[in-house]
Amino acid sequence: MRNILNINSDWILSTEKTPDGKAVHKRILPLNKEDEYCYYLELLGAAPSMEVFVNQEKIGDHTGSYTLYRVDVTDQIVNGDNELDIVCDSEVPCLDASLIVVGKHHFSLDHFGDAGLTVIPEEISTSSASIRITAHAKNLPKDAMISYTVLTTTGTMLANKSVPASAPEYICHLTNPCLWNGKTSPKLYVVVAGLIVNGATEDQIVLPFGLRNLSMESNGSVIVNGLCVPENDLIRTLESDPFVYDDMDEDGSFACVELKELCDIAADEEDCRNLLTEYVLQNAYHPSILCWKLPEDHADFAALLRELDSTRPVLF
Numbered sequence: 001m002r003n004i005l006n007i008n009s010d011w012i013l014s015t016e017k018t019p020d021g022k023a024v025h026k027r028i029l030p031l032n033k034e035d036e037y038c039y040y041l042e043l044l045g046a047a048p049s050m051e052v053f054v055n056q057e058k059i060g061d062h063t064g065s066y067t068l069y070r071v072d073v074t075d076q077i078v079n080g081d082n083e084l085d086i087v088c089d090s091e092v093p094c095l096d097a098s099l100i101v102v103g104k105h106h107f108s109l110d111h112f113g114d115a116g117l118t119v120i121p122e123e124i125s126t127s128s129a130s131i132r133i134t135a136h137a138k139n140l141p142k143d144a145m146i147s148y149t150v151l152t153t154t155g156t157m158l159a160n161k162s163v164p165a166s167a168p169e170y171i172c173h174l175t176n177p178c179l180w181n182g183k184t185s186p187k188l189y190v191v192v193a194g195l196i197v198n199g200a201t202e203d204q205i206v207l208p209f210g211l212r213n214l215s216m217e218s219n220g221s222v223i224v225n226g227l228c229v230p231e232n233d234l235i236r237t238l239e240s241d242p243f244v245y246d247d248m249d250e251d252g253s254f255a256c257v258e259l260k261e262l263c264d265i266a267a268d269e270e271d272c273r274n275l276l277t278e279y280v281l282q283n284a285y286h287p288s289i290l291c292w293k294l295p296e297d298h299a300d301f302a303a304l305l306r307e308l309d310s311t312r313p314v315l316f
Helices: 242-251 260-265 269-283 299-308
Strands: 003-006 023-031 037-043 049-054 057-063 069-072 080-088 097-103 117-122 128-135 145-152 157-164 169-175 189-197 200-209 214-216 222-224 234-238 254-258 289-293
Touching: 037 049, 049 069, 057 069, 097 200, 117 189, 117 200, 128 145, 128 189, 145 169, 157 169, 222 254, 222 289, 242 254, 242 269, 260 269, 269 299
Parallel strands: 234 254, 254 289
Antiparallel strands: 003 097, 023 080, 037 069, 037 097, 049 057, 049 080, 117 128, 128 169, 145 157, 145 189, 189 200, 214 222
């Protein structure tokens, strides 16, 4: 099973900046490294761009607004003290950082920084709901299985099923679902995915999600569960740290996510496609996000967003 170590504290902001004026955050991380595990460094909303060094070796860089960045550090860390250096354009002294320790068989931690689990609500009504759930994993034994359990937030089990890891998709059907209905009823569910190898659960993911019927009228009005969302209730947000949408999910707020910054910082069109893919896959499970907004009418980017997330309208 995975172990997530919070390493937010003990970062020191260096008094010296890089030649291009970026801040350097440093800390020493003592570890009892074990060969049967993999180690990933995760940085959440640290800065629009950053470089990561472990024991003075650059192991990765990331440009993607405030999206989550995760990198495999298994080969770079040592048993004992490890020097971590984060170079970024933010001088906030506390970084939201974690070290994820997982077994050799685990759900993907390299899939565009997402949770390793995709949850897509489909055909939602007050009488029934279909949810397409897919876990991402690789390099697994042929007999590996994935178990899915759908729960209420109070722990009542609503559905469960095990499928071969080689065919990981599960279509879950619920009757009389409680819909996520904004501030009136911000109802959430939870899906738990377990990776089973040789009869033992080796990894587990827990992901909240909400069910709501979403559409858009020809005049641009957004309709949630048959009711029009007043324009004043639709909060326009730039790309944000995921905890912002966690709060909006629980609070029942409505968000229209403007993707302008991702398009502005991209080096080229392919880079922009990668950044958009990363952002959408990391945040698509949030019911509070009602639509994606591009800064201009770009047919290729709009098609990409609809391919990644067929449940939300794309605005310009």
